[in-house]
Amino acid sequence: METKVINHIDIHVPATWGVHWDEMKTARDFLQNFYDANKVNDIKVHVDENTVQFYAPGKFDYKNLLYVRSTKTNNPDTIGKYGEGFKASLLNAMRNWNCSVEMYVGNKKLRFYFKDMEFDDSDDKIIICELSEIDPIQGTRLVVGNCNSRLITEFKFGLKHFYVE
Numbered sequence: 001m002e003t004k005v006i007n008h009i010d011i012h013v014p015a016t017w018g019v020h021w022d023e024m025k026t027a028r029d030f031l032q033n034f035y036d037a038n039k040v041n042d043i044k045v046h047v048d049e050n051t052v053q054f055y056a057p058g059k060f061d062y063k064n065l066l067y068v069r070s071t072k073t074n075n076p077d078t079i080g081k082y083g084e085g086f087k088a089s090l091l092n093a094m095r096n097w098n099c100s101v102e103m104y105v106g107n108k109k110l111r112f113y114f115k116d117m118e119f120d121d122s123d124d125k126i127i128i129c130e131l132s133e134i135d136p137i138q139g140t141r142l143v144v145g146n147c148n149s150r151l152i153t154e155f156k157f158g159l160k161h162f163y164v165e
Contacts, residue, residue: 002134003109004133009129010126011066011067013087013091014125015095015125017091024157025092026154027157029086029088031054032085033085033086034054037140050147050148051145051146053143054140058139062103065086065087094114099151101142101144102143104142106136108132109131110132112127113127
């Protein structure tokens with residue numbers, strides 16, 4: 001798959017953000033994003049050693065994930081109306097367990113990584129999204145690599161138990 005980097009986007013999430021989720025909450029929210037946008041039976045998940053790949057036919061608007069925006073804001077019957085769950089899962093996976101995270105949507109690839117950042121009073125790391133153009137794919141794919149065994153277990157469990165219709 002050929003890639004052409006087109007941008008590096010600061011998604012405004014520092015490593016010190018005070019959201020500390022365990023493996024269950026982290027897996028739950030990654031999965032919930034797929035359940036929100038697709039029929040449960042249409043979601044495919046493949047686990048291979050320490051990597052989990054999600055695929056769904058629904059195409060995410062990746063900008064909602066990058067800029068803490070939700071399409072559920074005006075629906076009182078939905079949860080997760082603020083769009084911060086993906087960022088919290090992303091941060092916890094990367095910070096707590098050194099996971100790699102990539103998302104593929106249409107003709108875009110999003111690769112997330114930490115970058116050192118100086119602030120007036122301290123140093124920190126922030127999450128950057130490397131946005132690339134790729135050969136188009138159908139739907140959306142999320143790849144979480146370098147997962148520990150407990151995170152893998154929670155992803156497998158979540159396939160049957162974590163979704164909210």
